[in-house]
Amino acid sequence: MTQSRILVVDDEPELLLSCKAILEKEFAVSTAGSGEQALQMLSDTAPGWDLMLLDLNMPGLDGLRVMDELHKRGLDISVVVLSGEVAFHSVSRAFQLGAFDYISKPYEADALINTIRNALKKRELEKDFIQLRRQLERSERLHRFMIESSPDIIFIVDKEGIFRFVNDRAEEMLAYRKDELIGHHYSVIVDPASRARAANCFNERRASERAARDEEIWLLCKPGSAPNLERRRIAIELNAMGVYENETINEKGERLQRDYSGTYVVARDVTERLASQKLIHYQAYHDLLTGLPNRALFMDRLTTAISVARRQNSKLTVMFLDLDRFKFVNDSLGHDTGDALLKSVAERLKRCLRECDTLARIGGDEFIVLLQQAESIATAKSVADKIVRSIKEPLTIANHELCVTTSVGIAMYPDDGTTAEALIKNADIAMYHAKDLGKDGFSVFTRELSEQQKEHLSIETEIRRGIRDNQFEVYYQPQVNALDGRIVGVEALLRWNHPERGLLTPAFFLAVAEESALMIELGDWVVEAALSDMKAWRNAGLDAGKLAVNFSFRQIEQADFVAKIVGALRRFDYPGELFEIEITESALMSDSDKTIDKLRQLHAYRVNIAIDDFGTGYSSLSLLQKLPLNRLKIDRSFIQGLRSDSDRSIIEAIAHMAKGLKLDMVAEGVEQDYQLRYLRKLQCPVIQGFIYSHCLPAEAMRKLLEERATLTARSGRVLQSV
Numbered sequence: 238m239t240q241s242r243i244l245v246v247d248d249e250p251e252l253l254l255s256c257k258a259i260l261e262k263e264f265a266v267s268t269a270g271s272g273e274q275a276l277q278m279l280s281d282t283a284p285g286w287d288l289m290l291l292d293l294n295m296p297g298l299d300g301l302r303v304m305d306e307l308h309k310r311g312l313d314i315s316v317v318v319l320s321g322e323v324a325f326h327s328v329s330r331a332f333q334l335g336a337f338d339y340i341s342k343p344y345e346a347d348a349l350i351n352t353i354r355n356a357l358k359k360r361e362l363e364k365d366f367i368q369l370r371r372q373l374e375r376s377e378r379l380h381r382f383m384i385e386s387s388p389d390i391i392f393i394v395d396k397e398g399i400f401r402f403v404n405d406r407a408e409e410m411l412a413y414r415k416d417e418l419i420g421h422h423y424s425v426i427v428d429p430a431s432r433a434r435a436a437n438c439f440n441e442r443r444a445s446e447r448a449a450r451d452e453e454i455w456l457l458c459k460p461g462s463a464p465n466l467e468r469r470r471i472a473i474e475l476n477a478m479g480v481y482e483n484e485t486i487n488e489k490g491e492r493l494q495r496d497y498s499g500t501y502v503v504a505r506d507v508t509e510r511l512a513s514q515k516l517i518h519y520q521a522y523h524d525l526l527t528g529l530p531n532r533a534l535f536m537d538r539l540t541t542a543i544s545v546a547r548r549q550n551s552k553l554t555v556m557f558l559d560l561d562r563f564k565f566v567n568d569s570l571g572h573d574t575g576d577a578l579l580k581s582v583a584e585r586l587k588r589c590l591r592e593c594d595t596l597a598r599i600g601g602d603e604f605i606v607l608l609q610q611a612e613s614i615a616t617a618k619s620v621a622d623k624i625v626r627s628i629k630e631p632l633t634i635a636n637h638e639l640c641v642t643t644s645v646g647i648a649m650y651p652d653d654g655t656t657a658e659a660l661i662k663n664a665d666i667a668m669y670h671a672k673d674l675g676k677d678g679f680s681v682f683t684r685e686l687s688e689q690q691k692e693h694l695s696i697e698t699e700i701r702r703g704i705r706d707n708q709f710e711v712y713y714q715p716q717v718n719a720l721d722g723r724i725v726g727v728e729a730l731l732r733w734n735h736p737e738r739g740l741l742t743p744a745f746f747l748a749v750a751e752e753s754a755l756m757i758e759l760g761d762w763v764v765e766a767a768l769s770d771m772k773a774w775r776n777a778g779l780d781a782g783k784l785a786v787n788f789s790f791r792q793i794e795q796a797d798f799v800a801k802i803v804g805a806l807r808r809f810d811y812p813g814e815l816f817e818i819e820i821t822e823s824a825l826m827s828d829s830d831k832t833i834d835k836l837r838q839l840h841a842y843r844v845n846i847a848i849d850d851f852g853t854g855y856s857s858l859s860l861l862q863k864l865p866l867n868r869l870k871i872d873r874s875f876i877q878g879l880r881s882d883s884d885r886s887i888i889e890a891i892a893h894m895a896k897g898l899k900l901d902m903v904a905e906g907v908e909q910d911y912q913l914r915y916l917r918k919l920q921c922p923v924i925q926g927f928i929y930s931h932c933l934p935a936e937a938m939r940k941l942l943e944e945r946a947t948l949t950a951r952s953g954r955v956l957q958s959v
């Protein structure tokens with residue numbers, strides 16, 4: 238412990254000496270012979286002095302004036318005054334000036350020391366007290382600061398619910414001045430919808446210490462504080478704690494009683510957090526493009542609806558919708574147009590439905606609908622019909638007049654499924670059936686459709702196995718000069734030697750293959766097999782003329798369509814002018830710009846291009862003019878119906894058109910003599926059909942070519958018609 242520093246001030250030198258001698262045992266003592274000297278010493282070395290023993294009666298600056306100076310200069314030192322004669326007024330003045338005690342001369346050593354000890358002790362206590370007070374003040378300031386600058390609204394309501402304290406933040410956030418709240422009931426700021434929950438938090442005389450917590454109480458700002466007419470609302474999450482008075486506690490520390498006096502409430506603004514939670518929730522359950530529910534929300538609603546329907550023994554309808562040719566719009570007019578189209582489709586669909594129905598978008602151009610009150614299949618059908626008709630109304634988007642159609646599948650609870658998954662799956666199967674029937678319509682699920690679907694799946698696996706086990710084979714049908722019967726070409730036609738079902742034509746498997754990448758594999762395989770047969774025949778000196786190969790739209794839409802064909806021709810060193818691509822009208826229609834481009838590239842390799850099944854599609858003249866075409870193949874159906882006038886006029890129109898466009902023409906499916914005679918008269922140059930030859934396996938085709946070769950050599954005539 239450091240010694241206390243004492244300054245003894247007296248004009249009598251002996252006194253100074255004796256005093257110093259007494260005090261030095263305990264304290265660090267300095268002396269001053271006059272008031273002036275004392276002040277000098279104090280200001281030189283301050284702070285650090287603890288106590289001054291001050292003679293009141295001195296020449297020059299006397300004791301009282303020294304104290305005056307101390308006061309003025311704000312020097313912090315305890316003073317004990319010394320005086321020879323007891324002059325009451327100077328002593329009382331000294332006390333007024335803050336002296337701690339008074340000692341009269343002459344004094345006893347013990348009394349002097351005791352007085353000084355006491356003075357120092359008191360000084361110590363005072364210092365502690367000051368420090369404590371400062372600490373308290375500081376912590377109270379801190380508290381206030383924390384409360385006032387808190388990001389939370391803090392207020393106290395009394396037991397009647399009247400505001401007693403409100404912090405700055407509340408003023409700021411609620412746009413009320415403090416005096417507009419204090420003295421008023423809290424209900425002025427509580428949204429009516431949250432009143433019950435607020436009352437629960439603010440009024441309750443809680444037995445336990447635990448604070449009440451509640452999320453989502455809505456407060457109202459002062460009317461007119463926001464630019465719009467409605468009162469602005471703030472969502473708060475609050476913590477409320479009871480305030481109690483007059484607690485009595487027994488010896489064991491148990492509380493015997495206390496009086497509820499109000500509630501202390503801390504409320505945090507969670508408006509934004511709530512809004513973002515709502516947004517996240519919304520995004521998780523909605524399709525952002527159309528604002529419709531997504532699959533997750535739909536499943537939720539459907540599952541609930543099913544359990545209600547089960548209890549009430551009622552029915553439900555699920556519809557699966559898929560736009561027809563949406564991909565075409567998206568690819569040719571761009572995604573923005575596609576998006577706009579989807580939005581207006583969603584709007585149209587909504588208009589066909591009732592409030593209680595659910596419409597969801599579950600994929601690119603796929604929608605599902607839940608009809609809550611479609612008790613009969615008749616109602617479901619009439620809604621589906623309304624949807625189909627409303628979708629096909631033309632609409633204008635970004636200056637494009639668009640016309641889309643939709644195919645709808647219907648499945649009903651409980652007949653067509655009792656779970657959400659089964660109903661959706663079966664509505665989907667029915668939708669595919671509607672597509673098969675020519676799109677732009679609806680179809681109702683049946684058990685047979687489901688069987689077909691299963692078969693479809695098993696065909697797919699069988700095709701895969703067939704490719705692996707070399708069960709496929711290319712057959713050839715000759716194309717013959719109509720006048721002299723010479724073979725001018727062969728069409729490659731795919732066959733499947735199925736281990737159980739026997740020889741299968743494409744009618745059995747092609748549609749299934751076209752639904753997946755299997756078609757590409759099969760198509761690639763046909764090109765390879767046919768080219769290798771042609772090559773072998775040519776090497777044997779046999780002339781089969783042109784090789785015609787059928788291509789599916791699946792193959793054409795591949796980016797490497799051109800490269801693959803050109804690659805194969807190169808590999809087999811086969812001339813492009815002896816290769817013909819057969820494409821149906823419908824395959825040309827989808828994504829025609831890209832297709833035209835690809836066909837032009839192939840044309841540059843001198844590859845021939847023929848339109849297959851011509852007359853059955855709706856290809857426009859302008860499209861035909863844009864294409865680098867060589868041939869039209871008149872569809873078999875017109876040849877078959879040749880006896881009717883209308884078919885004849887169609888064939889004649891096609892023949893005219895071919896002439897006009899300078900295109901070659903082939904008639905296929907020619908079986909009868911009268912057909913052949915008619916076609917000859919029409920000057921159709923090439924004939925394909927059973928009248929000359931069926932489709933033949935490669936080996937038989939080779940034999941036919943050999944026969945014709947020797948025949949030609951002998952007589953100059955070739956295949957003879959009947």
Ligand code: C2E
Nearest residue numbers: 729730731742743763787788789906907908925926927932
């Ligand atoms: P398509 O291109 O119109 O082929 C002509 C079809 O008519 C062939 O049926 C052929 O056997 C048949 N046919 C030929 N002459 C006559 C006749 O005088 N009378 C009758 N009633 N029919 C005749 P096939 O081989 O069953 O092929 C059916 C369709 O499958 C083809 O129609 C073609 O579109 C497609 N196809 C065949 N092979 C392939 C292929 O390798 N790739 C692709 N993508 N499609 C193929």
Ligand code: CA
Nearest residue numbers: 728787819849
């Ligand atoms: Ca063909």
Ligand code: CA
Nearest residue numbers: 849850870905
């Ligand atoms: Ca054809």
